[in-house]
Amino acid sequence: MDERWRADLALWGIPDEIAARARTNPWGHSPARFAERTDRALAEPEGPTRARIAEALPEGGSVLDVGAGTGAASLPLAASLGELIAVDTSAGMLAELESRAADLGVPLRTLVGRWPDVAARTPVADVAVAAHVVYNVPDLAAFLAELSGHARARVVLELTERHPMSWLNPLWAHFHGIVRPERPTVHDVIAVAEALGHRVRHEERLAPLSRFATLEELAESACRRLCLDAERADEVVAAVVRLDMWPVPRDRWFTLWWESK
Numbered sequence: 001m002d003e004r005w006r007a008d009l010a011l012w013g014i015p016d017e018i019a020a021r022a023r024t025n026p027w028g029h030s031p032a033r034f035a036e037r038t039d040r041a042l043a044e045p046e047g048p049t050r051a052r053i054a055e056a057l058p059e060g061g062s063v064l065d066v067g068a069g070t071g072a073a074s075l076p077l078a079a080s081l082g083e084l085i086a087v088d089t090s091a092g093m094l095a096e097l098e099s100r101a102a103d104l105g106v107p108l109r110t111l112v113g114r115w116p117d118v119a120a121r122t123p124v125a126d127v128a129v130a131a132h133v134v135y136n137v138p139d140l141a142a143f144l145a146e147l148s149g150h151a152r153a154r155v156v157l158e159l160t161e162r163h164p165m166s167w168l169n170p171l172w173a174h175f176h177g178i179v180r181p182e183r184p185t186v187h188d189v190i191a192v193a194e195a196l197g198h199r200v201r202h203e204e205r206l207a208p209l210s211r212f213a214t215l216e217e218l219a220e221s222a223c224r225r226l227c228l229d230a231e232r233a234d235e236v237v238a239a240v241v242r243l244d245m246w247p248v249p250r251d252r253w254f255t256l257w258w259e260s261k
C-alpha cells in the first residue's frame with residue numbers, strides 16, 4: 001500500500017530538463033498567500049476539519065499541527081487551545097503563524113523540521129492535525145503512524161480529493177506535451193491509514209474558496225508551477241481560455257479522522 005503511494009507520488013516529479021529551466025521553485029508555497037488563507041479562516045471559522053478537531057479537544061487542550069503553514073487548520077480553535085505545537089519545514093510559514101498566535105494569546109511551541117523526522121523531539125498532544133500536506137509526503141505510512149503516536153485522542157487530516165496540482169494537467173500537456181498522473185487520490189490515503197489499523201471516517205465538501213480570484217493570479221502561479229518564465233503569463237492566459245479552464249472549478253476537500261486509542 002505504502003509502496004504504491006510512494007510510486008504514484010514519484011510520477012508527479014518534474015522531468016529534469018524542464019526543472020532546470022525554472023527560475024523559482026516550482027513546488028514552493030508563499031507564506032503571504034497562506035497567511036491570507038489563515039486570516040480568512042480566523043475571520044470565519046467553519047468547516048468539518050475545525051468541527052472534528054473541536055469535538056475531540058478538551059477545554060484548554062493541545063493540538064499538534066504538522067505542516068502547519070501559517071496555522072489555517074489550528075488557529076481557528078484559539079479560544080479552546082491550551083497549547084499549539086506547530087511543525088513545519090518552512091521557518092517563513094512558522095513566523096507568520098507565530099505573530100498570529102501571539103495576537104490571539106495562544107501558547108505556541110514551534111519546531112522547524114520535516115515530519116516524521118522531528119517526531120522524536122515533538123511532544124504528544126490531544127489532537128494531531130495535518131492539513132494539505134500528505135501529497136507532499138512519500139513515506140506516508142511513517143508520517144501517519146507518528147501522527148497517531150503523537151495524538152492522545154484523535155488524528156484529523158484535510159486534503160484535496162486529487163493531487164493539488166491536478167488543475168494544471170491540461171497546461172502540462174499544452175506547454176510540455178506531458179500527461180500528468182491521475183493518482184494518488186484521497187482514497188489511497190484512506191487505504192494507507194486503514195492498513196495501519198485505523199477506522200477512518202470522512203466527510204467531503206467543495207473547497208470554501210476558488211483557487212484564484214483573477215486570471216492574472218492564475219497565470220503567475222501556473223508559470224511558476226510549469227517552470228515557464230513569468231513573461232509568458234499572457235500565453236498562459238490565452239491557453240487557459242482556449243482550453244476552457246476558467247474559472248477553475250473548486251476542488252473537493254476531504255476531512256479524514258480516526259481515534260488514536
Ligand SMILES: C[S@@+](CC[C@H](N)C(=O)[O-])C[C@H]1O[C@@H](n2cnc3c(N)ncnc32)[C@H](O)[C@@H]1O
Pocket residue numbers: 029034037066067068069070071072073087088089090093113114115116130131132133136137
Ligand atoms: C499546502 S501548505 C498547508 C499549510 C496549512 N496546513 C494549511 O492548511 O493552510 C503545506 C505546508 O506543509 C509543509 N510541509 C510539507 N511537508 C512537510 C513535512 N513532511 N513535514 C513538515 N512540514 C511539511 C510546507 O512547508 C507547507 O508549509
